Amino acid sequence: MKTQEFLSLLQAHQDKALIFEYSPGKLVGANYHITEVKHVMIDSIDCGANSDNWNETIIQLWESPLELLKTQYLSVNKATGILNKVAGMRAFDPASEIKIEYGNKNFHTTQLFIGDHKIQGSDLVISLETTKTDCKAKVDCGIPSVITKVASAMGCCNTSSGCC
Numbered sequence: 001m002k003t004q005e006f007l008s009l010l011q012a013h014q015d016k017a018l019i020f021e022y023s024p025g026k027l028v029g030a031n032y033h034i035t036e037v038k039h040v041m042i043d044s045i046d047c048g049a050n051s052d053n054w055n056e057t058i059i060q061l062w063e064s065p066l067e068l069l070k071t072q073y074l075s076v077n078k079a080t081g082i083l084n085k086v087a088g089m090r091a092f093d094p095a096s097e098i099k100i101e102y103g104n105k106n107f108h109t110t111q112l113f114i115g116d117h118k119i120q121g122s123d124l125v126i127s128l129e130t131t132k133t134d135c136k137a138k139v140d141c142g143i144p145s146v147i148t149k150v151a152s153a154m155g156c157c158n159t160s161s162g163c164c
Contacts, residue, residue, distance in 0.1 A: 004094035016124040017073035031067035036060040048137025055096035
């Protein structure tokens with residue numbers, strides 16, 4: 001989901017509680033806080049020696065150990081207020097991919113993509129998802145775009161291809 005899509009979604013549901021589902025059936029605790037908003041510029045070189053760059057928006061969530069018994073989730077209205085304050089200090093790239101950074105004692109800290117969302121009564125539930133890494137230089141590395149079966153002894157790329 002792009003940053004502008006996320007901000008528009010929040011704007012449309014100001015009266016809801018904002019809940020994040022980090023894995024099927026597993027919710028970020030009601031004691032979460034938005035602790036950081038990152039405007040990240042990525043400048044990369046892939047294994048085929050191709051350069052690429054893009055922007056990302058990363059919202060970090062943290063569960064406060066002092067509020068373990070909290071049952072009321074952050075409101076969309078309050079989250080929008082936080083993000084508006086950030087936007088006033090440093091503008092968002094509306095076309096950037098948005099990610100949620102989260103982890104707890106049972107789930108390793110990672111950056112998750114926003115998948116789907118649903119309205120459940122007075123809640124806006126945002127489903128988070130992971131994506132697998134990918135080789136962006138498949139053509140340069142001689143990797144077919146669809147791989148049906150990979151032998152375990154086979155390496156990532158053809159060693160004579162000049163990549164990897």
